[in-house]
Amino acid sequence: MTQATLHPSEIRLDDPAIFEEGRAHEVFRILRREAPVHWTPETENVKGFWSLTKYEDIVHVSRNPQIFSSERGITSFEPKEPDLNDVGTRLYGKMIITMDPPRHVRMRRLVNKGFTPRAVAAWEPHIREITNHILDGIAKKGEADFVTEVAALLPLAVICEIMGVPREDWEKMFQYTNQVLGGGDPEFQTDVPEELRGTPEGARQQINLGTAKMFQYFATKLAEHRAQPKEDLVQVLLESEVDGQKLTDEDILWFCFLLILAGNETTRNAIAGGLLALLEHPEEKQKILDNPGIMPIATEEIVRWTSPVLHMARVAKEDVEIRGVTIRKGERVVMWYPSANRDEDIFPDPYRFDVTRQPNDHIAFGIGEHYCLGANFARLEIRVMFEELFRRFPDIELAGPPARLRSTFIGGIKHLPVRFTPEA
Template identity: 35%
Template sequence: MSTPTMDDAAKVFTDPTAYADDARLHAALTHLRANTPVAWVDNPPYRPFWAITKHADIMAIERDNNLWLSEPRPLLVTAEADDFGKQQLEAGMGLRTLIHMDDPHHRKVRAIGADWFRPKAMRDLKVNVDALAKRYVDKMRDIGPECDFVTDIAVNFPLYVIMSLLGLPEEDFPRMHQLTQEMFGGDDEEYNKRGQSPEEQLTILLDFFNYFAQLTASRRENPTDDLASAIANGRIDGEPLSEVDTASYYVIVASAGHDTTKDAISGGLLALIENPGELERLRKDPALMGTAVEEMIRWTTPVKEFMRTAAEDTEVRGVPIAEGESVYLAYVSGNRDEEVFDEPFRFDVSRDPNKHVAFGYGVHFCLGAALARMEMNSLFSELIPRLESIELAGEPELAATTFVGGLKHLPIRYSLR
């Protein structure tokens, strides 16, 4: 079989700096949607894959989880890191979270934490989240009239929520933040404190695992009413979770549970600053907050991609894809698809319907989606009525990434009641 031709625009998927440059990224994605919606990407040090840029194709692949598998390649990493990760898993040391798993095991493991994110649990949690939102808006007022909204507010608010849900002590929060930053920020020089090699990244993972191994032992000996206890004492077919699955469960909840929300919150505020008419609409009509939050999530799309591998020969949009080949689900592109979203590059706080794919779709739909929505609703419902003025106080900076990311700095000048 002949080697497919690669569209140069598809190189953005393997370039972490592209996600730190919105104009360059979206120019490439717009071109690919129009000309090469199923794009071949062969750009070492990554193994080849097909990039899927149309919303309908992303949805169809997510829906068919028997044909399209998360294992063995759930996200984009270099070939070296991929091989190293598999070796670590075989040695009982690697990361194996919900995003790495397929049904039926995925469904059983997901069920262990699912009750903590259901509507009733969210209603019970809302009073505390609202109180935390007020605490952080008060902090914003107290440190004003300028701050870096990312590092001062957007990082800490969702971190506090998810750590509290797990039942972790507040003195451990900075450590969790640092570990998350290092794990998700390995492509960005500012976050990359320990290096990018697989061995250096493993030291970060081992820090997580060691911390959570102690937590597991504590919660098994003395269970408490928190998510950490539910994970520590979770059972699959009557058997306790393996050490790898237990530690991995903590890692995905503790890291993804706050980092993605931080990106949506900070990117959402920037969108309001850059679109003052939409900020004023939201100020005048607080009933728009629900649709505004969904638009912020679509606009920022903190999780840039997941990957799936074909379980048998198939095709997407007429392009043959062989068994064992992988596809890259370009969520950022799907969320700007002109066939799905009216004026997709317009930020609209009343956009409805808003069928974004920022939380994924199907069996891998984000476990914490309801929590993220609630946190954003609480924070902006507290902030916007108190906001007298706001403007940029410097240049916003996006993080380089190929997986999860958003703003790393958002300097603002403001006045708050």
């Protein structure tokens, strides 16, 4: 059966091959048209879930946390019998991303001021400096893996500096985030037995091991900061109070875990996916070369087009109806952002990559209570990267096919071979 004749009942959005093989947008097109509220049935060990693929429905769920809760995790995966040792269960209600108001608001307020437009704008000269240092590393080679040698390094460097992670530990953070957010991909299942690689059990074990490494790293940092205070976000968290109470070490560790993951992985994939889109649409790349001043607008289209976070989930706190479908209390509702960002009812010609698209009301950063804390940093990093990349290597082109991440949560590119005229 060809993809064009797929029936919604044959679609399982828990299948990472859909995303790894680049078939997701055709699947989402079918669902938006025929089953915009779609049920993925349970498996032997994992509960089923509802999927929302229309922009309007995703906005509705995002803006009503009193009905749709984040506290039971934010991915589509929910085991029938939760293991309290699994990171997916342990994070319930522990990170700001898995909190509901009012606690979510109070916790987020602790770090908000470091992520305001004004605070982020002050970073631009330094981010431009970091970007050019990264590009210096490939300048004389004439070819590179754009993901591992360029795209991954900028957001990693920025979030590590914010968190006070020294340069010699940046490679560790790169590995840990790959193991957690890429834990379902055999390439990153480096800590599990070979026979488990590529299996759900291998993914579970790798994610738990990667999380444990990150927690151990930041637990050591907390001890160091207590002995010798520093000027970084970890110190801010150590000194913060909520309702007159200091944060527990566990609170701080979950904060660090989230900030490193979210501040690194998603922007990396927007930059990598953005370059792929520009090289596959050379007329759009040429528009930027001819007028670099459009990069702020182009950045929004890159984010819409790539939608690096594939989904977030909520759990219904009461019976609710969406498009005539009853969702029962306790059932999981998954919001698919790449589908919303190509919704024909919202975006004219949504399958056209247009770096001058205006307006561009994408929701790749989410919407409502859980709007991405680091969106301003992401926009700045994407813009500066392409300004500097095209200034120095205007003839950059693909040197081979991309390798996509095997994941239903992160829309990632693992490798992107490129070539360009080397600098003298």
